[in-house]
Amino acid sequence: MKATMRLDKLLAHTGYGTRSEIKLLVKRGAVSVNDKTAKDSGMQVQPDRDRIMVEGEPVAYRQFVYLMLNKPQGVVSATEDTRDRTVLDLLGDEYAHFEIFPVGRLDKDTEGLLLLTNDGKLAHNLLSPRKHVPKTYYAEVDGAVGADDAEAFARGVTLDDGYVTMPARLNILHGGNPDQGQRSIIELTLMEGKFHQVKRMFQAVGKKVVFLKRLSMGPLVLDPALRTGQSRELTAAELEQLVQAQRWQEG
Numbered sequence: 054m055k056a057t058m059r060l061d062k063l064l065a066h067t068g069y070g071t072r073s074e075i076k077l078l079v080k081r082g083a084v085s086v087n088d089k090t091a092k093d094s095g096m097q098v099q100p101d102r103d104r105i106m107v108e109g110e111p112v113a114y115r116q117f118v119y120l121m122l123n124k125p126q127g128v129v130s131a132t133e134d135t136r137d138r139t140v141l142d143l144l145g146d147e148y149a150h151f152e153i154f155p156v157g158r159l160d161k162d163t164e165g166l167l168l169l170t171n172d173g174k175l176a177h178n179l180l181s182p183r184k185h186v187p188k189t190y191y192a193e194v195d196g197a198v199g200a201d202d203a204e205a206f207a208r209g210v211t212l213d214d215g216y217v218t219m220p221a222r223l224n225i226l227h228g229g230n231p232d233q234g235q236r237s238i239i240e241l242t243l244m245e246g247k248f249h250q251v252k253r254m255f256q257a258v259g260k261k262v263v264f265l266k267r268l269s270m271g272p273l274v275l276d277p278a279l280r281t282g283q284s285r286e287l288t289a290a291e292l293e294q295l296v297q298a299q300r301w302q303e304g
């Protein structure tokens with residue numbers, strides 16, 4: 054946590070309003086720092102040392118938030134969009150002041166695990182191509198997915214732009230029979246995250262993904278209790294595992 058910061062910034066980040074609203078709060082003597090009424094909303098404070106109160110209530114400041122979202126189809130993994138609803142539109146107002154963004158992207162028609170945070174450093178590390186954070190997807194695929202596809206994915210397949218994928222693990226839960234109108238049901242674990250990668254890997258072996266959902270990212274597993282569109286904060290244990298993963302998964 055930052056050693057010192059402006060009082061108005063701290064209060065704005067904790068949800069007490071805009072800087073001008075906070076200025077008014079301070080002006081009417083509603084804010085105290087270490088039991089002294091604050092006079093200047095721009096004064097420097099130490100968030101982890103100073104006792105800050107608003108209208109007699111202690112201020113619980115925290116710099117970062119970490120949320121797990123079960124992304125539904127039809128919303129985009131962006132912070133703003135002129136046409137579509139974004140994943141941020143699914144969060145409660147209590148998160149509005151945190152400047153949260155999605156860690157990576159899921160396609161508009163992909164569901165499942167999306168991490169949202171305002172911790173740029175953690176996000177950067179998790180997304181770094183050097184870290185090889187594994188991501189597991191559940192997919193329904195038109196066509197009969199078989200052992201030959203698993204072997205091709207284990208070796209690496211060539212995508213439409215010539216890129217050869219890193220070895221990926223394909224687990225066939227149900228090899229569908231297209232003649233009977235059945236889809237194949239699979240899980241695929243990737244160590245990288247190229248644009249539309251799952252869809253393009255199946256395209257490379259002549260098959261089409263018709264439903265895609267992310268189940269996990271590194272140690273973080275989608276909570277089965279979260280319905281699509283719902284989110285919750287990570288537990289302390291989940292966050293600790295994630296921090297460890299982004300530290301050590303180099304190479």
Ligand code: URA
Pocket residue numbers: 158159160161163248249250251252253265
């Ligand atoms: N691969 C895809 O094709 N789409 C996603 O949303 C994620 C991985």
